[in-house]
Every structure is written in structure tokens, then in C-alpha cells.
Amino acid sequence: MAKPDALFITDAQLAERIGLTTEQMKAKTSVLEKSGFPTKDVMFENRRYWPAVRAWLDRRYGLYCSDVHGPNAPDEQEPWKCKGGRVTPPGIDGKENWK
Numbered sequence: 001m002a003k004p005d006a007l008f009i010t011d012a013q014l015a016e017r018i019g020l021t022t023e024q025m026k027a028k029t030s031v032l033e034k035s036g037f038p039t040k041d042v043m044f045e046n047r048r049y050w051p052a053v054r055a056w057l058d059r060r061y062g063l064y065c066s067d068v069h070g071p072n073a074p075d076e077q078e079p080w081k082c083k084g085g086r087v088t089p090p091g092i093d094g095k096e097n098w099k
Contacts, residue, residue, distance in 0.1 A: 008047035017050070018057075 009017070015025035033039055038052040058064060 007050055008041065008044040009050050010047055014048055014050075014053065 006013070011025055011029070012022045015022045018025065020028075029037065037056055038048050040046040040048055
């Protein structure tokens with residue numbers, strides 16, 4: 001069992017943190033990777049970076065698109081943040097004019 005604060009984790013550790021069996025996780029990762037799920041990093045023994053996995057899951061379930069702004073609420077509308085539940089960088093809306 002890895003330390004709970006380990007940054008790079010194996011597929012078995014990933015499955016344990018998510019609450020699946022290793023076999024269930026392995027069956028799903030190739031499909032999830034096509035949707036941007038973090039891939040294994042060869043520099044770190046083919047392990048996945050847990051903070052990236054956590055951030056991907058948070059985005060997938062809309063945790064970055066809440067109406068709660070914390071102590072520093074924006075002073076104006078920020079339409080790029082939650083289009084279709086996805087975070088989009090400022091100024092990129094798919095209608096750019098590249099002249």
C-alpha cells in the first residue's frame with residue numbers, strides 16, 4: 001500500500017483510491033485516456049500523477065464550475081470558465097479569427 005500522499009501511483013493504487021478493483025480500473029483506463037484522463041509517465045516507473053487524476057475527476061464532475069467563488073469573488077462575468085461544464089482558457093471560445 002502506498003503512502004496516502006504519494007504523487008505517482010500504480011494502477012492498483014489508483015483503483016484503490018477510486019474504489020474499484022484493479023481489473024475494473026484497467027478495463028476503463030484506455031477508454032478514459034481518450035477523454036483526457038492522465039496517462040502513465042515513463043519517467044516515474046509508468047505511474048500516474050495523482051493530482052492530475054484528481055483534477056481530471058473534479059472537472060468531469062463539475063467541481064470547477066460552481067457558483068461558489070470563495071473569498072475573492074470575481075467583479076464581473078467570466079464566461080470562459082464554465083462552457084458546457086468544461087474550463088476554457090480566457091479568450092478562447094471556438095470563434096477565434098486568425099487574420
